[in-house]
Amino acid sequence: MILKALFLIAISVLSYGCESTKTLILSNQLQASFASPKSYIHTYNSLIFKYDGWWISHEVIDSTRLYPSLDLGDNFRPFLRSIFQPELNSTLPENLVKLSSEQRKFFEIADRNIIKKDISGAEVLGFYDEEKKKGYIFVLEDLLVHRIDTSSNKKSFHTLLNSIRVR
Amino acid sequence: MDLHEQDDLRGFLVSLFGNQAQAWPMSDKMFNLTFELLAESASCSSLMDLVPRPFPIGGQPISWLKKEIRSAFLRSLKNDSSHYVVCIRAAALQKVREFQLAAMGV
Numbered sequence: 001m002i003l004k005a006l007f008l009i010a011i012s013v014l015s016y017g018c019e020s021t022k023t024l025i026l027s028n029q030l031q032a033s034f035a036s037p038k039s040y041i042h043t044y045n046s047l048i049f050k051y052d053g054w055w056i057s058h059e060v061i062d063s064t065r066l067y068p069s070l071d072l073g074d075n076f077r078p079f080l081r082s083i084f085q086p087e088l089n090s091t092l093p094e095n096l097v098k099l100s101s102e103q104r105k106f107f108e109i110a111d112r113n114i115i116k117k118d119i120s121g122a123e124v125l126g127f128y129d130e131e132k133k134k135g136y137i138f139v140l141e142d143l144l145v146h147r148i149d150t151s152s153n154k155k156s157f158h159t160l161l162n163s164i165r166v167r
Numbered sequence: 168m169d170l171h172e173q174d175d176l177r178g179f180l181v182s183l184f185g186n187q188a189q190a191w192p193m194s195d196k197m198f199n200l201t202f203e204l205l206a207e208s209a210s211c212s213s214l215m216d217l218v219p220r221p222f223p224i225g226g227q228p229i230s231w232l233k234k235e236i237r238s239a240f241l242r243s244l245k246n247d248s249s250h251y252v253v254c255i256r257a258a259a260l261q262k263v264r265e266f267q268l269a270a271m272g273v
Contacts, residue, residue, distance in 0.1 A: 039273075041267075041268065041271050041273060043187065043267040043270070043271065044186070044187035044190065044267075045187060046264070046267065048264065048267065048268065050268075050273060055264070055268070057264050065185075066260065067256050067259075067260065068183070068184055068185030068186075069182060069183065069185070069252050069256065070256070099256065099257065102256075102257040103257040103260065105257070106257040106258050106260070106261055107261060134261075149264055151264070
């Protein structure tokens with residue numbers, strides 16, 4: 001009887017564990033894991049996972065979707081990189097150099113909070129703003145660029161960041 | 168906001184965020200977020216000159232601005248949208264999720 005009860009508890013805990021972590025397939029190469037949200041919100045172009053008082057969002061972006069009023073064309077990827085590494089902006093036209101610097105300022109990116117990773121050839125750029133409790137991650141794959149935002153504490157941001165891995 | 172004000176606000180938000188803003192309800196929350204976005208961008212200061220100061224901390228812009236000032240504010244946004252889109256583009260990238268969540272009533 002006791003063994004049966006312990007078995008049932010173990011099964012419940014394991015089931016709970018499975019339900020509390022969800023997998024988001026980002027592409028045929030990558031995936032991310034996140035805690036089970038209170039609700040999922042699908043907007044025009046993004047998916048938002050809503051929790052009590054915080055959220056995570058995912059969007060696939062391209063040269064026309066970062067700034068809907070501006071097509072970045074072939075400068076899209078160099079522009080994204082230049083937000084994190086201003087020294088890489090030499091190939092950009094002057095108006096994009098200015099915008100990149102402005103974006104860096106609005107994001108409040110400082111060298112100390114920049115995250116750079118390589119996941120099997122995918123370039124991950126991100127940072128966390130402790131004051132605003134917001135984090136931004138850009139994942140540059142060969143064919144897709146992902147934008148993942150969080151409005152969360154630092155621990156949740158890093159848990160999400162570290163969950164991005166090869167499938 | 169009356170219908171003219173809602174149209175002015177929608178026109179500006181479509182210029183800024185693209186077609187997704189067509190489907191957004193032009194609510195008080197949407198006005199407040201737009202106001203905050205402009206207030207955070209120092210290069211949009213000419214528009215903020217319309218707003219009486221000091222703005223109360225924690226106050227709701229929609230209730231703080233008298234109707235005439237609010238209408239003039241929205242009219243300026245609509246009439247000079249290309250200028251204002253450029254000056255708040257970087258700030259808007261950061262706040263787009265807040266607009267999307269407000270649009271979904273969350």
